[in-house]
Amino acid sequence: MTFWKFFFKDKKSSQLNKIDHISIQRIGKENLYLSTCKQVNLEELEQLCDSVGWVRRPLRKVKFALENSFLIVSIFNIKENNKRLVGFARVTSDGSFNATVWDVVIHPDFQGKGLGKLLMNEIIQELRKYDISTITLFADPEVVKFYKQIGFMVDPDEVKGMFWYPT
Incomplete structure (x- = not known):
């Protein structure tokens, strides 16, 4: 029976080994x-x-997305013993070859100070520790230039993403 247990592990034990260490650095x-x-x-x-100005999403779904993310990177501003979230991004991944960056956001009061670049560089650095070499993301037209400046390319192999939406 032990032999078959290898193939039919419970869901928790077969989950992808997500990045779960805590790193805090002063900027x-x-x-x-x-x-x-x-x-x-x-x-x-x-x-x-x-x-x-992002559209609100159901918090239960956001919570589920966070729980199933491979990596989460946040930036906090600490002032007079108050901690404020001012930057955020999360990553999903197969843990081996591919990763996709989602929900990159910097508070408007902190934009233009290099925090977006710092956030993305931290993500790339963490993913490279796992030898993940294909990192993708979806970008609104107004931020494509930002991502190009940090090394991302628009459809480098002329592969077009495809989408399915419920009708």
Whole structure:
């Protein structure tokens, strides 16, 4: 019977080994900190997304997406013992070959200060530790230039993404 248990493991034991270490680094002289902790306050994340005008998503689905992300990177501003989420991104991955970056957001008060580049460089650095070499993302037209500046290319092999949506 032990032989068959190998093939029919319970869902939790067969889940992808996600990045679960915690790294906290101070950014420059400001009270900004970068974290790879997977615990994110959903209300703070919702406020951050609201600040850039994103459409609200059901919190239960956001929670599920966070729980199933391979990597989460956050940037916090700490002022007078108050911690404020000012940057965020998450990654899904097969843990071996491919990863996709989702939900990259920097609060408008902190945009133009290099935090988006810092966030993306941290993501790339973490994924390269797992020898993941194909990193993809979806970008609105107004931020394509930003991603090109940090090394992303638009359809390098002229492969077009395909989508299916319920009708």
